[in-house]
Amino acid sequence: MASCSNYEQIQRLMVASRAVAEPAEAHGTLAGALCATGAYRFDDWLAEILPEGAAPGAAAMPTLRELYDATRAALHGSDMQFELLMPGDEAPIEQRTEALTLWCNGFVYGLGTSGAADPERLPGDAGEIVRDLAQIMRAGVDERAGLEANEAALAELVEFVRVGVQVVFEELGPARAPAPPPPGVSVH
Numbered sequence: 001m002a003s004c005s006n007y008e009q010i011q012r013l014m015v016a017s018r019a020v021a022e023p024a025e026a027h028g029t030l031a032g033a034l035c036a037t038g039a040y041r042f043d044d045w046l047a048e049i050l051p052e053g054a055a056p057g058a059a060a061m062p063t064l065r066e067l068y069d070a071t072r073a074a075l076h077g078s079d080m081q082f083e084l085l086m087p088g089d090e091a092p093i094e095q096r097t098e099a100l101t102l103w104c105n106g107f108v109y110g111l112g113t114s115g116a117a118d119p120e121r122l123p124g125d126a127g128e129i130v131r132d133l134a135q136i137m138r139a140g141v142d143e144r145a146g147l148e149a150n151e152a153a154l155a156e157l158v159e160f161v162r163v164g165v166q167v168v169f170e171e172l173g174p175a176r177a178p179a180p181p182p183p184g185v186s187v188h
Contacts (some may be wrong), residue, residue, distance in 0.1 A: 032112075082169075
């Protein structure tokens, strides 16, 4: 998985490519779409995050491809190594909180564009998790609480989202599987 230290590099590359989303939101879109459909390709993701007809710059292509591949591998992996693409801890808490809200927005968008938009129709805990992510999209820094309390709350939300995405991925597994051919039809 791309490390959080790559956030600034990815942000620079996406700006240079005229991306229409922030890196956190773009990564959330990717994760949501990968949860909903096994047929989501790298080119599909680029079409979502870049202006119509635009291609990433030559410098951005390998980094975005690596992010796509690492995200796909982490979701499919059995070792719970999926991570959200977020600014590092050195970034102001307001920036990290906004990135989390954008990430959740992107995730819900990615699910929706891939056919899994209605939380009421999602299996198991997936619907409740998606409803919770919609609530997290409205998160903000509590000016009345101290920095330590805000840091703890943000860390808790990031971990909830990280684990929740993995649960959604698992529960939508049967929906991602290709449909078997109808009886009596042979596949060659």
